[in-house]
Amino acid sequence: xxxxxxxxxxxxxxxxxxxxxxxxxxxxxxxxxxxxxxxxxxxxxxxxxxxxxxxxxxxxxxxxxxxxxxxxxxxxxxxxxxxxxxxxxxxxxxxxxxxxxxxxxxxxxxxxxxxxxxxxxxx
Numbered sequence: 001x002x003x004x005x006x007x008x009x010x011x012x013x014x015x016x017x018x019x020x021x022x023x024x025x026x027x028x029x030x031x032x033x034x035x036x037x038x039x040x041x042x043x044x045x046x047x048x049x050x051x052x053x054x055x056x057x058x059x060x061x062x063x064x065x066x067x068x069x070x071x072x073x074x075x076x077x078x079x080x081x082x083x084x085x086x087x088x089x090x091x092x093x094x095x096x097x098x099x100x101x102x103x104x105x106x107x108x109x110x111x112x113x114x115x116x117x118x119x120x121x122x123x
Contacts, residue, residue: 005115022034037094051070087123
């Protein structure tokens with residue numbers, strides 16, 4: 001089992017930046033995928049960004065060019081740098097992880113472990 005703890009959410013004006021961090025309770029296996037998903041009020045949870053074991057990142061179209069996902073294996077941490085934030089980026093952001101080799105998709109089904117979520121509000 002892996003526990004994921006997010007931090008870094010908050011309120012920001014449109015055009016601003018926030019950095020989210022996710023710390024895992026242990027090192028993930030070599031084939032792990034870690035991602036961020038978000039859920040806007042009244043909407044389904046959707047993938048935002050994910051990074052696989054080779055460090056290859058994948059982004060949802062609405063955030064391409066604005067968000068950057070990165071990982072620090074030494075500290076079991078994955079970060080999401082969010083720039084040029086828009087009101088439509090508002091939602092609860094969840095860190096998620098999977099240790100199933102070869103799977104790293106921007107979808108709920110791809111992940112096994114979940115954090116508790118952190119709120120991001122853009123006005």
